[in-house]
Amino acid sequence: MALLDVARLNLLLPAPDGRRLHALRDIGFQLQRGSCLGVVGESGSGKSLLALSLLGLAPGGSLVSGHLRLDGQDILDQSEAAWQRLRGNRIAMVFQDPGSALNPVHPVGAQVAEPLRHHQGLSRRAALAQAADLLAQVGISPRRLHDYPHQFSGGQRQRITIAMALACAPDVLIADEPTTALDTTVQQHILDLLHRLVEERDMALLLISHDLGVIAQNADDILVMYGGQIVESGPTAALFQHMAHPYSRALLAARPRLGAPRQPSGRPYPLMTIPGQVPALAAWGSGCPFANRCSFAQAECQAQTPPRIAIPNLTAIPPHSSLQAHHVWCLRPEALQAGSTQRWQE
Numbered sequence: 001m002a003l004l005d006v007a008r009l010n011l012l013l014p015a016p017d018g019r020r021l022h023a024l025r026d027i028g029f030q031l032q033r034g035s036c037l038g039v040v041g042e043s044g045s046g047k048s049l050l051a052l053s054l055l056g057l058a059p060g061g062s063l064v065s066g067h068l069r070l071d072g073q074d075i076l077d078q079s080e081a082a083w084q085r086l087r088g089n090r091i092a093m094v095f096q097d098p099g100s101a102l103n104p105v106h107p108v109g110a111q112v113a114e115p116l117r118h119h120q121g122l123s124r125r126a127a128l129a130q131a132a133d134l135l136a137q138v139g140i141s142p143r144r145l146h147d148y149p150h151q152f153s154g155g156q157r158q159r160i161t162i163a164m165a166l167a168c169a170p171d172v173l174i175a176d177e178p179t180t181a182l183d184t185t186v187q188q189h190i191l192d193l194l195h196r197l198v199e200e201r202d203m204a205l206l207l208i209s210h211d212l213g214v215i216a217q218n219a220d221d222i223l224v225m226y227g228g229q230i231v232e233s234g235p236t237a238a239l240f241q242h243m244a245h246p247y248s249r250a251l252l253a254a255r256p257r258l259g260a261p262r263q264p265s266g267r268p269y270p271l272m273t274i275p276g277q278v279p280a281l282a283a284w285g286s287g288c289p290f291a292n293r294c295s296f297a298q299a300e301c302q303a304q305t306p307p308r309i310a311i312p313n314l315t316a317i318p319p320h321s322s323l324q325a326h327h328v329w330c331l332r333p334e335a336l337q338a339g340s341t342q343r344w345q346e
C-alpha cells in the first residue's frame, strides 16, 4: 500500500464574479516511503496549490474533491482539528524562503522545539534537548541553539527550517522550491541533506521545483504539471529516455546546460524559450491546457480533455519508483511519434 495515495483530486477556487475556477484537475499519484517524487512546471502551473491541498490548506472558500489517503486512511474530508493534528506531525512542509518561515525575534532552538511541545506535549527542557539533536542532524552545531535567525546564512536558515519540519518525524515531507532562494553553491547541499534524511528516516519526499534539472537529479519519479493538470508522469529514467509530452520536451529544451555545444564564434547558442505564457487561471478550459502553445495542437486539442496514454517502458523501473509506469496526457500521440521519438516506435 502506498504511503500517500492521491486520486482524482480536484480543486475549485472561488472567483470574484461568483464563478468557480478549476485550479487542479484530476490529479492522481502514489508516493512510497523512501522515495522522492518531483513536481515540475512553470510558475503558475498549480504546484503550490497541489502542495497546499495535500496539507488541508487550500485557499478559503475553495472546494476540494477526490481521494487523499495517508497509510490507507482517507484524510481529505477530515475536520480542521484533525488536519491540525496531522499537519507538521505526519505531513510537514519546507518552504521556499527560510527567512519568512523563521520568526526573527525567537532563538532558533525554541522554534525547532515548538512543534515538539505543540504536537507531543514535551516539556521545554526535553523539547530543547531534542531540538539540539535535530539541529545536529541537519549540520548545525547544537551550541547555536540560542542564536537568532539573522545570525545564520541563508543555507543554514534553510537547514533550520528542515529541522523544524522533521521535529515530529513526519511520514511525508513536502519541499516547495526549497533551494530557489539560495546560492547555487549551497543548493545541492540542501538537496543532499533532504535525500539523506529521506533514506535514514524512511520518509517520502515531494519535491516541488520549476527547475527540471533539480528534479531530474533528485527525484525517483516526476510529475510534469501544466495548467493545474498532470501532463506527463513516470519514473525519472523512463521520462528522460523518452519525453512524450510537447510541454515536457519544451521544458527540457529550455534548460541551461553546462558544456552545451557553442556557436563557431565561441558564444553559447541562445536558450530555447517556450513561446507564450502559462494562461491565467480564469482562462483554463477543459481541453489540453498546453494547446495554445503547442506546435502539434489541432482544433480538437482546445476542446477535448486529453486522454491518459501509457508509454511502454524502455528502461528497467528502479525499485524506489513510486509510480512504476510512464503516462502522458495527450490527444495526438501519433503526432508525437512521428516527431523525434524514434525509440517509442521501436
Ligand SMILES: Nc1ncnc2c1ncn2[C@@H]1O[C@H](COP(=O)(O)OP(=O)(O)OP(=O)(O)O)[C@@H](O)[C@H]1O
Residues within 6 Å of the ligand: 013, 023, 041, 042, 043, 044, 045, 046, 047, 048, 049, 050, 059, 210, 279, 280, 281
Ligand atoms: N488563492 C488563490 N486565488 C485565486 N487564484 C489563485 C490562488 N492561488 C493561486 N492561484 C492561481 O492558480 C494558478 C496556480 O498557482 P500556483 O501558485 O499553484 O502555481 P505554481 O506552479 O506553484 O507557481 P509558482 O512556482 O509561481 O509558485 C495561478 O494561475 C495562480 O495565479
